[in-house]
Amino acid sequence: MKINELKGKCKSHLSGFLRGGLVGILVVMQFSVLIGLSFWLRSFTVYFYVILEVLSFLVVIALMNDNRCPSFKIAWICIVLLFPISGHVMFALWGKSTANKRLTNNIRAKIERGNTFFEFNDAILKEIREDYKEIERVSNYMVSEGFPMFKNNSITYYPMGEDTFDAMFDDIRNAKKFILIDFFIVAEGGLWDELHSILLEKIKAGVEVKFLYDDFGAMIRTPKNFSKMLESEGIQVRVFNPIHKYTDKLFMNYRSHQKIVVIDGNIGYTGGMNIADEYANLIERFGVWKDTAVRVFGEAVWGLTVTFLQMWEVASTGEYLDYSIYKPTIEFEANQTFACVISDGPVNNPSNPIENIYKQIIHYANDYLYISTPYLIIEEDMQLALIMAARSGVDVRIITPFIPDKKHVKILTNYNYGVLLANGIKIYEYTPGFIHAKSIINENCGVVGTINMDYRSFYLHYECGVFMSDKKIIGDIKADFTMTLKQCKEVTYAEWKNRPLGLKIYQSVLNIFSTQM
Template sequence: MSDDKLDIFKDDIKGKIKTNLSGFFRAWLVSLLVILQFLGILFISLWLQSYTVYVYFFLELMSIIIIVVLVNDTRSASYKMAWICIALVLPITGQIMYALWGRADSKKKIEKNVLVKIQHGVNYLKQDESILEELEDTYPRNKRMVNYLISENYPVYKNNQLNYYPMGENVFEAIFKDLSEAKDFILIDFFIVAEGVLWDKMHEILLDRIKNGVKVMFLYDDFGAMLRTPKHFKRMLEAEGFQVRVFNPIHKYTDKLYMNYRSHQKIIVIDGNIGYTGGMNLADEYVNIINRFGKWKDNAVRVIGDAVWGLTVTFLQMWEVCEDGEFLDYEPFRPTMKFEESDVYCSTISDGPANNPNNPIESIYKQMIQYSERYLYITTPYLIIEDDMKDALKIAAKSGIDVRIITPNIPDKKNVKMLTNYNYGELLKYGVKIYEYTPGFIHAKTIINESCGIVGTINMDYRSFYLHYECGLWMSNPEIIQTIKEDLLKTMQESNEITYEEWKNRPVTLKIYQLFLNMFSTLM
């Protein structure tokens, strides 16, 4: 960070964590509605206990039906196995949970509507074929991955300038500077929005831009903001001149628990010329002006160039998903400047549950593992991965690739931390090196090898690969990859390397609890 810090990053500034009672009430109310669904069916089951034989036969029949459906499901093996275990171990509640959370057909109508709007945005994404020829000459090793990106409607762009930010404080200094110079429009999308010092500063800048005629389109996830913003947050912003949309209000689909599907994306676009993405959210802990879980390490990238259009389209797709109405014209959001030529190639990748069972981001991660030749470095706050991803990492390590993963030492979710620790075992056994960030919580989501990398919102867990709408910037350029690598190596020096012997000698009670938790891994 520069010596000339913004006021909010001065040492004497204290952040805050403010929770909102109306948000708690909404969360409680939705939870109550879900619980009532469970209790209602349980009550009926108990009321029929005099017909024990028939009830038992019915439960067995339902379990068999669920197993047959899951075995023939196109979703991942780990997902299917988890639901089979739940349905068998919890014969009543497990079947209710599957009916609410597990069935694919319960969400098809919703997802079809989402896909229509996403496809509308895809129509604005065109691949320049000449770029492919240049990229093949410059970085021939990335040809297969680039072909896959294009097949999934992620065009690859050149003529980009990239800045990598190793901490949240760094990136928000740059964001505030760029926002204050916006001329035409600002697009903002965050998962978490929280009242505090960081939000106050951004709010101040955005109000100033609105007064100067800049259009501000503000999108946030309902679940991510409801506990830390006022009840009428959306109305307040609209009264100030913001255009606001809220992704998936949690009360909307309580019968199907579609509320479990969230938009975890983080995108800022300024005038179509500058774009940001990364792990950061709009809350004071992300820039270390409050201390929640020790030192909070996040990262992000700033891009100026042709690839900003990919971030713009991703934002506008989610903007359209949030409300019904006529399709949006994307053309007014095109870049307003001519970019300098460069051989920095980038592609915005994004997907979500409407894509299931096709999950391109997960496939891209697997390809990055499989195509590594010298090293593969990963940072993730959660490491809850399926067998095929685990096998890919093991094979890479056994093949002589230097595979390293950094996870937090201080967790934000204790049960998820226990599952993350449980997943260390096989990886350590086959040569993967695992580091825990001892200063605190690492929230950065990064994967790099010697030829390309991704910085974005994607965790190495089932929720990111299957349940959340995510995004990231895929990039190919030796200088930017080296910059990220140096940051990760520095982070490893601040971390504790976990050994296989240390993992094997963890307490017996923890081992037993982890075995139980693992059964619910796809739900966490």
């Protein structure tokens, strides 16, 4: 097995090992306490259990009055009742909607500061209201959530990671003023070596380079002194949510899953890709790795720039940037391609705009609704939105992977098929390998970005995407989706119902804890 592939496998299982190990320790600790009590505190055991039961009852009441989704509350109620000692410890570590109040307020303040650099053009909304009524309501909603709508954009869709990186690296080579880069995963390999070499050349040419990455996403597949090495080369570096600083959130929650590249304020990229060789099919991990992205040239790049700068300040201590120096450096040609950069994160819980934007795209579909996602673990309200669309005559199709990167998530994804298949939604699995693409489109608009169709993306991670309304770009995404269907195996409801009994039982139990996956 290749070294990079082995490291990738280690990374993909690390969170499970860490969380599973700590949970195991907590459970052993619980039974040790119980055994100790039974021997040394026989006369007080009843009182101790009464205290635990009262505490569990209070936690259950608090959860039932929480405004988070039902499946989240059910999972924690089960954990607390099954493990009345260690369950409370686990809830204290991972059951909160945000990392901690002080940190959340600090993040929210920096994001709100960034939002003040947006300008909202009422003329664009007026034009949409008069001539593009099919996107009027979703546009109004995005603006109400602080995401301005832009026009005068040229958007290119890339159906594979290797296509994305070829174009992206060419644009980076041509940078004159600054380069902003943000990825969840950074891994040593051929892709990083090429990007690193280009960045060093741009540093020598006097171009400013800011490089932001998530600590969890990079900690296994980069050297220990990675950030210091880059800083010594003249690259400005920030690490999002360092694991050593927030040990109670050591695992997968509250990560920056965003992927953004901005060149000179004029060109921007986002999509599912990361800086790792499998994303460009330089190595094989799970067969052919299919990922998608968009290149934006136009006014909407400012949305990507602001999102990047917000997260840069979040990852910094006491640093406040001059946003104005990262404005576009050219005038863009007038056109009618509307675009809006959307972003989200746990600071918005329980009101999450990206999830609501997805629901509006589903609700306003009349002809078709096509979704690509590596994970399909959705709440009942999202299931009902998809079912309502299908029952209203919309052609609803979803592509997920045939070869998974996480087996337990694949098992849960398959479990979610049932209610959708039973209501006329068509589901396909990408047989050549792993599809990591994240997109949703109807006949009028769509989103390409970093957002998976699961609880983690909608509630626990910082995400971003580009909402687009343009016949050509939507047509390009649809054409790729249709072409991809030819490489997929359709899943039937009869096939789903006939899965083994043991798998059905395992899925039912696993589904209780779906929000923890």
